[in-house]
Amino acid sequence: MKQTLTHFDAAGHAHMVDIADKAVTHRVAVARGSIRMKPETLALVKRGSAKKGDVIGIARIAAIQGAKRTADLIPLCHPIPITRVAVELEIDEAASTVHCTATVECDGKTGVEMEALTAVQVGLLTVYDMCKAADRGMVIEQVRLLEKHGGKSGSFVAA
Amino acid sequence: MKQTLTHFDAAGHAHMVDIADKAVTHRVAVARGSIRMKPETLALVKRGSAKKGDVIGIARIAAIQGAKRTADLIPLCHPIPITRVAVELEIDEAASTVHCTATVECDGKTGVEMEALTAVQVGLLTVYDMCKAADRGMVIEQVRLLEKHGGKSGSFVAA
Amino acid sequence: MKQTLTHFDAAGHAHMVDIADKAVTHRVAVARGSIRMKPETLALVKRGSAKKGDVIGIARIAAIQGAKRTADLIPLCHPIPITRVAVELEIDEAASTVHCTATVECDGKTGVEMEALTAVQVGLLTVYDMCKAADRGMVIEQVRLLEKHGGKSGSFVAA
Amino acid sequence: MKQTLTHFDAAGHAHMVDIADKAVTHRVAVARGSIRMKPETLALVKRGSAKKGDVIGIARIAAIQGAKRTADLIPLCHPIPITRVAVELEIDEAASTVHCTATVECDGKTGVEMEALTAVQVGLLTVYDMCKAADRGMVIEQVRLLEKHGGKSGSFVAA
Amino acid sequence: MKQTLTHFDAAGHAHMVDIADKAVTHRVAVARGSIRMKPETLALVKRGSAKKGDVIGIARIAAIQGAKRTADLIPLCHPIPITRVAVELEIDEAASTVHCTATVECDGKTGVEMEALTAVQVGLLTVYDMCKAADRGMVIEQVRLLEKHGGKSGSFVAA
Amino acid sequence: MKQTLTHFDAAGHAHMVDIADKAVTHRVAVARGSIRMKPETLALVKRGSAKKGDVIGIARIAAIQGAKRTADLIPLCHPIPITRVAVELEIDEAASTVHCTATVECDGKTGVEMEALTAVQVGLLTVYDMCKAADRGMVIEQVRLLEKHGGKSGSFVAA
Numbered sequence A, B, C, D, E, F: 001m002k003q004t005l006t007h008f009d010a011a012g013h014a015h016m017v018d019i020a021d022k023a024v025t026h027r028v029a030v031a032r033g034s035i036r037m038k039p040e041t042l043a044l045v046k047r048g049s050a051k052k053g054d055v056i057g058i059a060r061i062a063a064i065q066g067a068k069r070t071a072d073l074i075p076l077c078h079p080i081p082i083t084r085v086a087v088e089l090e091i092d093e094a095a096s097t098v099h100c101t102a103t104v105e106c107d108g109k110t111g112v113e114m115e116a117l118t119a120v121q122v123g124l125l126t127v128y129d130m131c132k133a134a135d136r137g138m139v140i141e142q143v144r145l146l147e148k149h150g151g152k153s154g155s156f157v158a159a
Helices: A039-050 A055-068 A113-131 B039-050 B055-068 B113-131 C039-050 C055-068 C113-131 D039-050 D055-068 D113-131 E039-050 E055-068 E113-131 F039-050 F055-068 F113-131
Strands: A025-036 A082-092 A097-108 A139-149 B025-036 B082-092 B097-108 B139-149 C025-036 C082-092 C097-108 C139-149 D025-036 D082-092 D097-108 D139-149 E025-036 E082-092 E097-108 E139-149 F025-036 F082-092 F097-108 F139-149
Touching: A025 A113, A039 A055, A039 A082, A039 A097, A039 A113, A055 A082, A055 A097, A055 A113, A055 C055, A082 A113, A097 A113, A113 A139, A113 B113, B025 B113, B039 B055, B039 B082, B039 B097, B039 B113, B055 B082, B055 B097, B055 B113, B055 F055, B082 B113, B097 B113, B113 B139, C025 C113, C039 C055, C039 C082, C039 C097, C039 C113, C055 C082, C055 C097, C055 C113, C082 C113, C097 C113, C113 C139, C113 D113, D025 D113, D039 D055, D039 D082, D039 D097, D039 D113, D055 D082, D055 D097, D055 D113, D055 E055, D082 D113, D097 D113, D113 D139, E025 E113, E039 E055, E039 E082, E039 E097, E039 E113, E055 E082, E055 E097, E055 E113, E082 E113, E097 E113, E113 E139, E113 F113, F025 F113, F039 F055, F039 F082, F039 F097, F039 F113, F055 F082, F055 F097, F055 F113, F082 F113, F097 F113, F113 F139
Parallel strands: none
Antiparallel strands: A025 A097, A025 A139, A082 A097, A139 B139, B025 B097, B025 B139, B082 B097, C025 C097, C025 C139, C082 C097, C139 D139, D025 D097, D025 D139, D082 D097, E025 E097, E025 E139, E082 E097, E139 F139, F025 F097, F025 F139, F082 F097
16 A cells, blocks of 8 residues: 555645656546435335436436536546446345446546546435435445556456 | 425426525535545545645535535536535544535525535545545445425434 | 617627616526437437437436526626526427427526526537437527516517 | 437446547537527627627637537537637628537547537527527527538538 | 634634625625736737737636636635626736726625636636737736725725 | 737637647646735734645645636637646745746647646635635736746747
């Protein structure tokens, strides 16, 4: 593990890290998170997805757009030429939960982990927004990077 | 509990809900979430906060700015005249976690729950971004509304 | 008809018009436009709306979000506290066209005509984007204000 | 003609299409549209362009800036490194119309059709905004792609 | 003079100050700044303003739009319902300088000083951008608040 | 010195200049500016930087984010893939001034002078915002390009 945080220079000042000398490689990141809700709320989401009032479809669009806003939201992120965003939302009745998984890819000098995580967060927030009149006690949980590939630091796969 | 989702009309089409007839009242929302990391990573965050490389201070600024971007990110949110945003981040060594709590207030026709939740999410994502070179296995968890007050639906306090 | 354009001062310089002394009233604007395409393309749109690949649903979300970006896009528009956005898209097989109608409301000092028109334009552009691999010859046409109400200039209803 | 819409995967879920394997080529798109108004309104526009109150000049700037906002507005568009935007507006007295033509270029993996169309739409909306106090009955019409070049699908020239 | 900075709470943490209890009053702010350049560069600006290549007109539009982006750019600024923006640019041959003065007004709970200053800065940066191929040594100087009125702290007029 | 402004075409119409044929080279720009304030105000800034209420740290973050917004703010700027942003703020007690220096780098077809200048302006505006309750007479001055390297026009170093 690195003993310092790369987003700070030797004087401890925040900077956007210099990536000019890094190679342009193909990079992929997959992130995932969940929102847990009452079974009755999940039933409303499920009903909508099947017929009308499509919570899942709207959250997917918001997540894709969220990936594109990452450098606006996260102060030290580089703007990145994203080449692909795919977002899946699954209804898990056993856990009374909606899971959101985002895959982001680019050909660039730095990775797309933050883009994938931001997509997941915006997707889950959008589910919260659309269901909150029915259930304010929903909890977003287990948002994490599942895997990333490409770049000098190589691959990461969550345990 | 409402049996339908208000963000859809009778035909099941998404809309930005009509709030014209709602009263302008003072509204407050408090949201909270956490990011769990290795103890060694938390030590880096803590060291920075005390001396230099201020992860906590930067995450706080990103969270405050994130609250202002809510209507840009969440498709069906109304633009809201925020009157206050306060964000606290606490280092919890026992849980090897940073907690983020955001309080947002407005005088308006609809609540600021989404603004508070978005602030928390952007704050935690910013911590992730600044620590990710040291630890890609961090997990964002327990993001939820703690309480909200004001408006016709009255107060909500998490159990 | 006014003999001058209000967006310019006496010297001919553009400005954002002073609305401080205008009354806060409830204002509504409805705009509409269409995109004409090949019957085969329309069939793809229609198939998706019924089952999967929901062009109409995505265009609706983009239109709602577009209304919120109006003051960012149109240089002399005031930022406006929108209270409602509703967007309908209809498939018109006789005309081989998709029609988009947006209704925007606010309680404010200036009208929401531009917000309604911008919603329509972004909705139609989104249909274009999603269908363009199949049909680059689509034409957006007849984008216009249908009606507006509220404010000192009173109501307008298109002939 | 393709029998499916590429913006949806096999399950019918929207995604931002993978362009990583597409070649970086020089790409050009030209779009055009018009706004029809009363002859008296057109006279105001014309007078301003010649002397002061420059509707045409402001619409051109708004259109150029609009091209840069395309990926923000259209949910499934990729962010694109635009290398050129040129926008012409012509006053057509015979048709009592202002025509807007936008040319956008990039060196990238996907085309700039949407950027050119968005530029045209924002340019025409800006004309509408500046003339609406004089004439709310203006109609935006015939917004379409004139031509595009570059990329695997080759050239398109409107009939 | 206040002995503390209001943008920090008792613990020294940045926050967006609570303005809920402040009165809604009419507020005005006027800011001004200048960009000094070589006489030959100023001649190019002047020529364009008179005939074509309108640097001054474009900088004015950019400044007006910049005022609307203030809360996006300045971390602790509140979003504000601007009711008027007017921007003047004057060519001062004696000083080989372009002066930019912005007046911003609102009816709100906090002032518009930052909006006026941001408008000036964006206007001057736009002049720089358009003239930089001819003159990279231009200097932006004397950007300051000229006056502000309204609100509890009353009027300020620069010495 | 060029005798024309490149941001206008032969007809005098503004355009985003065609950079497709320019080489991708490494480019660096350094800009600098200052904000002068009362010694008592500077003392507040200094106290905060040392202990709490970190004006300098927040201005640095705002400046870095500002660099990323350049193409949104300046109408004819190209979107640029920034590879590094570093911002220094120094307290100069002799001059009762805070100096802000921004360095921006990219590998691209056009330079990053505007990004460096925008970072400086947003950083200085943020200092103004945080200190304005104590001192409305602060003056931003001497904002200029210090040096730039890379690209066909070669290096520039301020006299």
